[in-house]
Amino acid sequence: MFTLDEVDSGELAVDPSPRVPEDSRRSRKKQDTRNRLVAAADELFDRQGYDKTTTLDIAEAADVAQRTLFRHFPSKEALLYAELDDARFVLRDALHAQPDDVPALTAIRAAMAELGDRIVANRERRLLEARLAATTPAVSGYFRAVVQAGWERELIVAVAQRLDVDPMQDPRPEVLAGAAMSACRIATRQWTVSEGTADYVALADRALEAIAELADLA
Amino acid sequence: MFTLDEVDSGELAVDPSPRVPEDSRRSRKKQDTRNRLVAAADELFDRQGYDKTTTLDIAEAADVAQRTLFRHFPSKEALLYAELDDARFVLRDALHAQPDDVPALTAIRAAMAELGDRIVANRERRLLEARLAATTPAVSGYFRAVVQAGWERELIVAVAQRLDVDPMQDPRPEVLAGAAMSACRIATRQWTVSEGTADYVALADRALEAIAELADLA
DNA sequence: AGGGTAATGTCAGTGACTGACATTAGTCAA
DNA sequence: TTGACTAATGTCAGTCACTGACATTACCCT
Incomplete structure (x- = not known):
């Protein structure tokens, strides 16, 4: 069963994807990391299936730490x-x-x-x-x-x-x-x-x- | 997020709760174990909250091995x-x-x-x-x-x-x-x-x- | 009594996710 | 340019749901 903790409980949740990108280098890099994670997940899920892809695989494919993945996305499913x-x-x-x-x-x-x-x-x-x-x-x-x-x-x-x-x-x-x-x-x-x-x-x-x-x- | 693997995929799933109890001592004991697990979970969830209750807690409260819990129920949520x-x-x-x-x-x-x-x-x-x-x-x-x-x-x-x-x-x-x-x-x-x-x-x-x-x- | 087997126990994993703390790198003012 | 501030990331150790493999127990049936 999936870990389902992001059924967000109302309107208070912090926007995971910045609605106003605030164009600084910092936020551009952050957005880039996010995009790379999604792309990596996409490709791995497609190639080797969902279950056989670990969050560590995804993080490494995006060249970031696993911890970083979970700072951008609350769960593996959220990536998809x-x-x-x-x-x-x-x-x-x-x-x-x-x-x-x-x-x-x-x-x-x-x-x-x-x-x-x-x-x-x-x-x-x-x-x-x-x-x-x-x-x-x-x-x-x-x-x-x-x-x-x-x-x-x-x-x-x-x-x-x-x-x-x-x-x-x-x-x-x-x-x-x-x-x-x-x-x-x-x-x-x-x-x-x-x-x-x-x-x-x-x-x-x-x-x-x-x-x-x-x-x-x- | 919850582990969501029992969104059962059709009609093929084996009945987790026997529809015909087949009244033997064996099945009565099995049913009893199941009931004790549900009761234990119920009580613990109520008393100390869902998150703070581990499946090991529940199993011990029902006096069975953790593994047995997962033979009866596919997930923690299924117990509830x-x-x-x-x-x-x-x-x-x-x-x-x-x-x-x-x-x-x-x-x-x-x-x-x-x-x-x-x-x-x-x-x-x-x-x-x-x-x-x-x-x-x-x-x-x-x-x-x-x-x-x-x-x-x-x-x-x-x-x-x-x-x-x-x-x-x-x-x-x-x-x-x-x-x-x-x-x-x-x-x-x-x-x-x-x-x-x-x-x-x-x-x-x-x-x-x-x-x-x-x-x-x- | 004894063989067959369902239910349970034991144990050692895997993998998602988290908290705490250290490190790096944009940012911005002096 | 420098240096303080801090957002983003890295590192690491831990928790916990869940699983496979195999041993053990206890009911069942002849």
């Missing part, structure tokens, strides 16, 4: 999902950018379409993630419990604001968010079986559309 | 969620028991009502789980990635059968299942804040009902 995890902020911004008068689900569909483009841009990496998630429970578990849960929180907050309700009282924001995340999961799975040839945004939109049809099943 | 994890089969049976002609969401609501009763029966344990999940990301992560994902699979299969569709093609089973799981999560959270005084089944049913209202948000 660094990009998708950051996409959380993209999602937040995209949701904010939607006009106030459009319905919540419509806003989500628009935001997801925006996000979807960015996501599929990195096709090979997405397929690698899917491959590893399919074979390694620790990876798929992390994706669900950390990455998706993070996105879901953004959705809940955005929907609750839109409806002007308290998400602890009104179940709709959370239920809608959960449905949307499931839509993304099934779309991703469909896209993956197509080896990345299908139109991800279309698949996701179709799945999101199905949310409005759920009433027919009652 | 042994009961809820098994509830998966109760959910499956409850879904099967619903008549074929009722709509999918209606069947889910009925099945969940049945399950809800059983769940709340163990009030103190549920509150302990909630308390630990709130403070320990590894625990909440495990719940999402393993327990809930397991339930969700049952729902997906049941809904797909009911609609007579392929859940890989039609997004509705997965989307409905995801929404239902979110409904359970918010209901559980509401029940938890009430310290277990609220009517869980009613809360869950209200949240599930909200699924049919999602169309209003489009």
Whole structure:
């Protein structure tokens, strides 16, 4: 099972990837180290599999100490999902950018379409993630419990604001968010079986559309 | 982060808790060991917290070798969620028991009502789980990635059968299942804040009902 | 009584992750 | 340029979840 300690507990977590890079040599080097770690992990995971790659392997491939790896990433899994995890902020911004008068689900569909483009841009990496998630429970578990849960929180907050309700009282924001995340999961799975040839945004939109049809099943 | 290796990969997993106890002394002793481990874990988690309790502590409190603990449970988290994890089969049976002609969401609501009763029966344990999940990301992560994902699979299969569709093609089973799981999560959270005084089944049913209202948000 | 074997015990690992402390190297002011 | 300040990294020893291999125990069954 994965070590799951970064299901971050709210809004207080320190940004792991600086949103404003503050362009100094120091921060450039830091960012470079981070990038090298991700690239090294990527390559090793791909070549020799997730389990057979140790964090020490990755650190050495990136030419840093193992301790440094864990200063940049809270876990081995976080290395794999660094990009998708950051996409959380993209999602937040995209949701904010939607006009106030459009319905919540419509806003989500628009935001997801925006996000979807960015996501599929990195096709090979997405397929690698899917491959590893399919074979390694620790990876798929992390994706669900950390990455998706993070996105879901953004959705809940955005929907609750839109409806002007308290998400602890009104179940709709959370239920809608959960449905949307499931839509993304099934779309991703469909896209993956197509080896990345299908139109991800279309698949996701179709799945999101199905949310409005759920009433027919009652 | 939790070690997440029991996101079991399908239907092939060996039943960790024998469904037919096969009443021999041997299996009774085995079951007893299992029970003592769960009880010991329960008590230690409650008294000294999740992180400060080692698997060795638990094993010793149950008077078995650490190795034996890991023969009964694949991870530390599995000990905490042994009961809820098994509830998966109760959910499956409850879904099967619903008549074929009722709509999918209606069947889910009925099945969940049945399950809800059983769940709340163990009030103190549920509150302990909630308390630990709130403070320990590894625990909440495990719940999402393993327990809930397991339930969700049952729902997906049941809904797909009911609609007579392929859940890989039609997004509705997965989307409905995801929404239902979110409904359970918010209901559980509401029940938890009430310290277990609220009517869980009613809360869950209200949240599930909200699924049919999602169309209003489009 | 005795052979077969499920359950347990023992032991020595592996590997993710952490705390403490030392070292290096940008940064910035004098 | 120098030197203090400190962010980033390195080093090292430790903890703990979890596993494989093999020995032992205890139930089961003839």
